[in-house]
Amino acid sequence: HCPIAGIIWPFGFCISLAENAHENGVDFLFNSPVINITKKGDIFEINAGTNLIRAKYVVNAAGLYADKMSEMVGDKSFSIRPRKGEYIILDKNAMNLSMVLFPIPTKFSKGILVCPTTHGNTFVGPNSNLIDDKEDIATTSDGLNEIITGARKLFPSVPIRAAITNFAGLRAISSRDGDFIIEQSKVEGFIHVAGICSPGLSSCLAIADRVVLDIMKEEMGIKLQENPKYNPYRKPQKRLKDMREDELGEAIAQNPKWGKVICRCETVTEAEIVEAIHRPIGARSLDMIKQRLRPRMGRCQGAFCTPKLLKILSRELKIPIHKIKKNIKGSELIFGRTKNLESTIWEGEV
């Protein structure tokens, strides 16, 4: 419980919940966008490319595309527009803030903050601008100037020259005055969790309670049973930064990969990366490793570690190096062979 503003590591939080869900029987289908949904009797048939899923109940939590998902079952009761927020990330130790600096909030957002992160960086942002394109996550010079100006109002000497990267995210704004839509659709069995803009992350556990306890159990009268085998614990990923020197020495003696630092900015070893690939929902792309362990999130933004990460992913997943993606289909980094890439799996060599 956090009675005031708090700071969490959003990737760590989401991945922990997902791994725990997986350990308790939840399946994840990645890279399987839902293309259409048909209802036959009281069963939804969900076409997700190569996967056809049949379900009696569907929770529509498709973020920016929740309106499109809703239209697939004939419910056009709302639409979603993106509201872009841009950020600048400053290097570790550029500032040593111990709290979030908030301006006075506006009707649309908390305003442009200067905020420490859980890993010792500082971010400035976000701004808040309605746009039309649901895929437009580009930062712009106007947007970055807007957040620098906003940050300087709170902290005039904010060291913007210590910026290591910038990025943008899109909030899902509902046509119902921007409010969250957490309700049953007029189509029986279909539940909307739509327009979950900020603070959707902070509210996510309460939203889940609302869906399961208030809507499914109370309103819909579904008989739900607690899983007596539910395991609330998740095996933590072993991290170099948490080890004492003697523990590290022992770990290296057993597995030399503990002594091989792949990401120098964030001090991540090969042993940690290999574990992340083989955990319950294993990392399959550069971004999945980054979100779990932070290589490519530090000062060099992957300039040094990216080739090594590609090789480790290729070796551990037994797939050719040019098929390793940054994240989704089409984001492969390597297009062709220019040198003799020894110890790298290439097409036909698997």
Ligand SMILES: Cc1cc2nc3c(=O)[nH]c(=O)nc-3n(C[C@H](O)[C@H](O)[C@H](O)COP(=O)(O)OP(=O)(O)OC[C@H]3O[C@@H](n4cnc5c(N)ncnc54)[C@H](O)[C@@H]3O)c2cc1C
């Ligand atoms: C700039 C910015 C600042 C924010 N600040 C805060 C904050 O300070 N505090 C806070 O609590 N929250 C904050 N948020 C909000 C928070 O990030 C969101 O509320 C949260 O991510 C919404 O979660 P969601 O699961 O509803 O949607 P998403 O996280 O968008 O997830 C939707 C998922 O649906 C998938 N999807 C879409 N279409 C399909 C399809 N056809 N088939 C299959 N899958 C599909 C998408 O790929 C995505 O994975 C901020 C957001 C932004 C952009």
